[in-house]
Amino acid sequence: MKSEELCPRFESGMELLSKRWTGLIIFRLLEGSQRFSELESSLPISGRLLSERLKELEAAGIATRTVYPDTPVRIEYELTEKGRALHPVITSIREWSETWVTPDEPAQTK
Template sequence: MQLLGKRWTVLILYQLLSGPQRFSEIESALPVSGRLLSERLKELEEEGLVNRQIYAEVPIRVEYSLTEKGNALEPIIRGIQKWSEVWVEVNLAP
């Protein structure tokens, strides 16, 4: 649960709710640095919340998606987004 409190985690999970995405897609959707994004994705992978799928294409394609455990966070992520709209200046919605 500590991971949920880390900066960008909820926004990355919120982003992945709309389906599997490549690193560059997530990076362009969020004002987060590439270094921090890859750090968070690695942590999310270690926690079993995100799956990293490598496609043996040329060039190679890597996609990130929510696991079942990650998807089960949806009500919490949506709840945080709604709560933030009312109580926090920074809006989660893209």
């Protein structure tokens, strides 16, 4: 009565996406490249965590970081092809949420 093994790629992908804030950051980046401060002000995430997550996304090949030596410096984060391929995932989560999540279901149950 054993279930099958988990596919390691699926497990790995799920682990990436199930880190807190990762999904929302990708959602924002799907709208187009974003600066650090734009992400920070448009999401309920602190600078420390945002910095950490962006490094993880870069390391995973999902986003890129580009430095523009303007003044003051401007840094743009942008999805790679691998990152843009997450569009259907985010879309399906959004569709499910719109249908099934009730408005009185608070994001944080603190």
